[in-house]
Amino acid sequence: MTHQALPAQTARPRTLHPSPRTAGPLQLVPPTQRSRSPRTPSKLPRMSELAIDIGDHGRVIDLSREPDAANRLPRGRAGGRYRCCACGSALIFTGPATPDSGFTPRFRHPGSTGADRCTAPATHQADIQSDLTVVLDLRERLARALPGTVISLTAEPQLAGQRWALPPALVIHQGDQVVVVERPRRPLTRTTAETRRQHVRATYGERTAHWWFFDRDDTQQYLSAGTVKVRPHGTPDTHPKVRPTPAQRQLVHNGAAVCWIAKDTVLIPYGGHPGTYPAHDGEDWSGEMASWAKDWKISHPYPADSATWWGLVPLPLLTFGAHTGFRPAPAFQVMHALEKAQKGRETHRRRLAREHAQRPKPETAAVATASAPTEASSPHPSSQPAPAPAPVEALAVHRAPGQAAQTVQPPRADGPPLQKRAQVAPIQESGSHPRFTWRALLRLLRPGKTSR
Known part of the structure; x- marks a missing residue:
């Protein structure tokens, strides 16, 4: 039985529109040709670059900041001179065989094969790296501010492999004067501060400047x-x-x-x-x-x-x-x-x-003004106040004696009455003319009727 080959099904071609951000047409790049963005290097030194040099009064070594360390420091075990900052083990210093070699100087633990491993917990190693980094950064800034001054970073040999509450302090030597500079990274307690203060005074003297x-x-x-x-x-x-x-x-x-x-x-x-x-x-x-x-x-x-x-x-x-x-x-x-x-x-x-x-108080000035005689200040004093003018009664009808009373009807308006602006009547004292009201006006217009 022979099988007839089926015609290959052609897919509908798709048109790739160019992106508005690119000038040319869109191109598909195979995965093998895609470039990876370089990894941002860490600012912290590796543990293989840090060590405590017991042979140099506990000086802290950071190979990333000492490019000439391979030419100055003795290599190998050096009699247990180098100690790991995290675990306290003796380290082996290795360097390039020739100046043209691309080998990077480093410290490694004895007996480790392949990648060097420290037995200290990862969190402890991270604290060591961070603490020493901030202190060494401060040392570089102080070195620029104090040219020609010796600034050392030392650690007690017994601190190697232990968790410290404070990183090692910087020691500045300016002639006969010694200045100790602390750079805490974690929250500082009163007990830790007092312990360090007593240690500095016991080591460098009571008059040592402590910053x-x-x-x-x-x-x-x-x-x-x-x-x-x-x-x-x-x-x-x-x-x-x-x-x-x-x-x-x-x-x-x-x-x-x-x-x-x-x-x-x-x-x-x-x-x-x-x-x-x-x-x-x-x-x-x-x-x-x-x-x-x-x-x-x-x-x-x-x-x-x-x-x-x-x-x-x-x-x-x-x-x-x-x-x-x-x-x-x-x-x-x-x-x-x-x-x-x-x-x-x-x-x-x-x-x-x-x-x-x-200054006179406002209350005192007000009392003095109220008690002063008002007649003395007037050029023409008068014993009786002037009578207020009588109000004009609107639409009042005057008739002769004996004339019968007539009711006057006001003319009707075609629309609503216009509102007139009310006039303020003069202030009347008690006992003067009666107050004008519409009810009094109606009594005058209709004398035979009483108001309800």
């Missing part, structure tokens, strides 16, 4: 409280306000310096104390002066414990390098100008309160 840089864009570290309008040096400006956390208040109380950072701008705090001026002798703060009695005072160069809110002076990070001692001197100058403006503002308002107290 805490908080993230301006972190809502857990920056609690906005609005803004405040200020005029330092007579120039109007607006400063942001924050509600400090208990840990931040504790840091300032114990002598540390607190600030917020947003890229290359640092926000230096001062204390804001809202209140009301107490009234002195000869001052009156009532009435329109009540709102002028409310004002605020500043506490600086560091906020006082009783400050309700903290105002922030924006300052470029580069200004730290223009003055010795890692001091934000321009911010302190602005605070001094704010205090001077505050004193001038109080002096001006108290002068207005004294002027307000010397």
Whole structure:
């Protein structure tokens, strides 16, 4: 049995209209020829790029930021010199065999085959990567602001493999002075802050400057409280306000310096104390002066414990390098100008309160006006008031004596009566002419009838 070949069924050709966004006709690209968009590289370093160098006082190594590490650091195990930040295991440093090799330097765990694996939980590794990244970013910014200054990031060897509440601190050496800079990423507790403060003083001395840089864009570290309008040096400006956390208040109380950072701008705090001026002798703060009695005072160069809110002076990070001692001197100058403006503002308002107290009260003026004699002020006094003119009775009919009374009918109007504007009658005193009414008019027109 032979099968007859059926004619191939031709499909209806479809017309592909060009897209309005393209100039040419639409072309179908095979899947094998489609280009994939490149994956956005992560900003966090890999765990194989991070290590703690015990042989260099616990210095934190980030190979992504040290391109010359392959030429400086000893390779291999190096006597257990390198430790993993997440699990604490000893690492092996490997580098390219030749300068022309494309091999990327890295740290790996001993005994791992293929892809290097760390035994620490993934969440712990992610915290390590994020904590060290924000600290190393701050170190690069400070290095640009403080050229020629040695800024190191070290970690205690016993911290390798442990979960830390705070990342390692930056240590700045400026001659004989040491400045310790903290960069917390997670919410800070009072216990953690006090533990770090005691460690810094025990390690570097009681007089060591201790700075805490908080993230301006972190809502857990920056609690906005609005803004405040200020005029330092007579120039109007607006400063942001924050509600400090208990840990931040504790840091300032114990002598540390607190600030917020947003890229290359640092926000230096001062204390804001809202209140009301107490009234002195000869001052009156009532009435329109009540709102002028409310004002605020500043506490600086560091906020006082009783400050309700903290105002922030924006300052470029580069200004730290223009003055010795890692001091934000321009911010302190602005605070001094704010205090001077505050004193001038109080002096001006108290002068207005004294002027307000010397003005006659509205109640006293009204009583004096009511009790004054009115006859003495009139050039022609009169004992009796002038009689009011008698109202004109409309349509009144006058007849001679003995004439019979006639009823006068008003003419009928073809349409509705026109409304006339009512005239205001003069004010009549009691006992004068009777008030005009329509009923009285009808009595005159119809004397023989009584009204209902």
